[in-house]
Amino acid sequence: MKPFGGNTGLYALVAFAFAVLSITSPGALALITFITPWFFVVIFIGFFILFILMMFGLKHSDLKAGARSEFRIWPIIFAILILLFGLGNAFGQQTLNQGTGSTGTGTTSTSGTDTSVTTTDNLTVGNNGAPGTPDETATDNFGNNVLNTLVNPQVLGMIVVMLIGAFAMFLLTKSWIDND
DSSP states (O other): OOTTTTOHHHHHHHHHHHHHHHHHOHHHHHHHHHHHHHHHHHHHHHHHHHHHHHHTTOOHHHHHHHOOHHHHHHHHHHHHHHHHHHHHHHHHHHHHHHOOSOOOOOOBOTTSOBOSEEEETTEEEEGGGOTTOOOOOOSSOHHHHHHHHHTOHHHHHHHHHHHHHHHHHHHHHOTTSOOO
């Protein structure tokens, strides 16, 4: 698919415009700065693994046979994960600061300190140590909000239910058993 036909000058102009817009946008620059080393590391490790396998006798024809469609999805999954982490790193705190226009209902004492976190014997316990209650996710720290969301009992319960469902489908369909 060539939207501009064979005119390489238009492609160069579009690429230059995209490069200028990317370098002047702090968010795009932060995204590119974050994901570039990760893509390099993943590609470097992949080539290094292929080099070692070919050094120990893997043939090119075996390599082609191993590149079936179910194995081609993994690089796409890794690329999407790197992109999602990059978007979270580049735009997460900025999006948190912009918010949705509503204010949070955090609990504060009269001195202005947050009372939802207490420290006991160098151990930080959320929500005054009440068991089964999640920590606050309306803080100013994006990383803490993501972590508190992931370890929320409801989210962990949903993950367990989804894993049970996935294993049930996997074991009930028996598509993984070769019918000889």
